[in-house]
Amino acid sequence: MLKRSYLRFGLKSNNNKVISGKIFFPDFNEGGFKVKLFFVVAVLSVLLMIAPASFAKIVVIFDENAATEASAGKFAEGFVSHDAGSTVTISTAQKFTGKSSVFCTPSQSYNNNMTGWKFPINETPWMTFAWKKDGGTGIMIQMAYDGTWAYRYYSGANVTNWPGIQLEKEIPKDWKVYTRDLTKDFAKDWNLTGLALTPWDGNGGYYDYIILSTTEAEGKTVVQSLNKLTTTWGLMKR
Numbered sequence: 059m060l061k062r063s064y065l066r067f068g069l070k071s072n073n074n075k076v077i078s079g080k081i082f083f084p085d086f087n088e089g090g091f092k093v094k095l096f097f098v099v100a101v102l103s104v105l106l107m108i109a110p111a112s113f114a115k116i117v118v119i120f121d122e123n124a125a126t127e128a129s130a131g132k133f134a135e136g137f138v139s140h141d142a143g144s145t146v147t148i149s150t151a152q153k154f155t156g157k158s159s160v161f162c163t164p165s166q167s168y169n170n171n172m173t174g175w176k177f178p179i180n181e182t183p184w185m186t187f188a189w190k191k192d193g194g195t196g197i198m199i200q201m202a203y204d205g206t207w208a209y210r211y212y213s214g215a216n217v218t219n220w221p222g223i224q225l226e227k228e229i230p231k232d233w234k235v236y237t238r239d240l241t242k243d244f245a246k247d248w249n250l251t252g253l254a255l256t257p258w259d260g261n262g263g264y265y266d267y268i269i270l271s272t273t274e275a276e277g278k279t280v281v282q283s284l285n286k287l288t289t290t291w292g293l294m295k296r
């Protein structure tokens with residue numbers, strides 16, 4: 059008669075979901091040890107293949123202003139400096155993912171030392187973000203490194219004339235998403251401690267899905283899967 063043995067396993071994924079369970083395998087009486095060993099090695103091999111992806115790190119800087127994100131649900135409040143009457147608000151009218159984005163009016167709002175932020179960029183070198191510009195000639199985002207300004211991306215005109223990397227010649231009139239390697243674009247060995255949202259002109263800029271990830275694929279895959287979900291919901295609602 060065949061008995062069954064099992065191997066208990068537990069894996070913790072990026073968003074702290076625990077995947078656990080038991081993997082059963084037959085316990086043969088004849089030559090049992092070798093067969094058992096084969097199954098154990100096979101199961102461990104599969105788990106080791108899954109593990110690197112499961113343990114890869116994702117830091118959600120901003121998506122839905124959730125308590126689990128970098129600013130613990132107070133992303134807009136984190137921008138304590140405002141130029142030219144700039145305001146930062148959570149917008150549900152515009153979003154790239156989920157139900158909301160963050161909207162910044164000209165010229166810019168910033169904080170180089172956000173509460174609780176100190177993200178080692180060597181661990182999560184890839185930054186994914188989406189933005190959309192309402193009017194004007196340019197849009198910019200600035201990343202503070204260890205309290206210092208700044209590493210910058212912009213599209214359209216360089217509205218500030220500060221050094222930065224131009225992503226597109228035109229402003230993003232509709233949502234555009236990017237996944238960039240911060241260590242290649244700027245430098246290694248720094249901590250992300252703050253951001254500046256710099257729409258500068260026009261009515262303002264929307265920013266959404268600002269995440270840091272260990273791999274490029276991870277940043278892109280998460281965004282794609284979220285978009286797919288959004289698309290599915292859109293189709294269902296029609």
Ligand SMILES: [Ca+2]
Pocket residue numbers: 120121122153154155156157158159266267
């Ligand atoms: Ca969002």
